[in-house]
Amino acid sequence: MALSHAILVSLLDCPSSGYDLAKRFDGSVGFFWDASHQQIYRELAKLEAANHITAETIEQDARPNKKLYSVTESGKTFLMEWLDQSVSLCPIKDDLLVKLYGGYLIEPDAMVKELRQQRKLHQTRLVEYQAIEDRFFPDVEALSQKGTYQYLTLRNGIQFEQGWLKWCDEAIATLQSFVESPE
Template sequence: MSLKHAILILLESEPGSGYDLLKRFKDGLGYFWNAKHQQVYLELKKLNEAGWLEFEAEAQDTRPDKKIYRLTPSGHAELLRWLGEPVQPNKINDALLVKLYAGAHTSTANLREEMQRHVAVHRKTLDSLLSIERDYQALPEEQRQALRLPYLTLRRGILGEQSWLAWADEVEQELARD
């Protein structure tokens, strides 16, 4: 998946500014697709130049005009084209796994410290995802039905974090043997 398609998906639901998109990334897609501020603004410019987006300038008193982007018909067609294509399974590049793989060349204390930092991040992420799930489950059935597919991505995130933490317990047990 590319950033351009993530942006098209977000704008398909609702027009917005670059700032709005960054907030939507953080609140939703950001759990499984990350984008930096500069990347989003650069991609918005490219998508606009490609004719997939258009924008309307909205005047602001103390800041430059805000651009509110929306999909054009060709942007919608590109999104539908992409949605119809198969995607490649995700490959991971995980520096922690490389460090653990090379663990014989460092101290167990170093590895345990590194694992503890990662465990804290994964626990915090899991807590956040579980909170979102509780909010979802508290919605009326009609709203839950409308959000059922995004909910499945949430479930993937929850299961992934739980699995990661279970694996981290195995690593801790193995490191404790040293």
């Protein structure tokens, strides 16, 4: 149910086309939600049918035309009703941990490689987040309320990734002993 809310929050921040949204969900919005362009287009169609957003067609000459979506009053009300409800913990689903749980079935060496690979991916993401922090939030004291809220979501992403790096290091160090001296 929350994809619609993620889209509304993002559109409220800045009216955009489906294509733009898809890119944002792949970038900055990506630190709290993930969605493919197919999902986004379908959800936009639904939100428009429900009058929560309106589209304005922008004619472009060197490029395909695009539809610029904005949130309506009804959409804002719909979003605020959701904001007023309390949320529960999000369910955990992590392929890597399933794999690790059954890790004893494969070579310790292969598992260490996999963890190193994961560590690299998290490292890359952390660098991206930190670049956003440096570029868009250089002076935290000077932020508006809205800016502060957005900054806090970014901080969450940064802390998460740092946690991952720390855990990967711990796990790699532990498994290293199996590689050196297998039981």
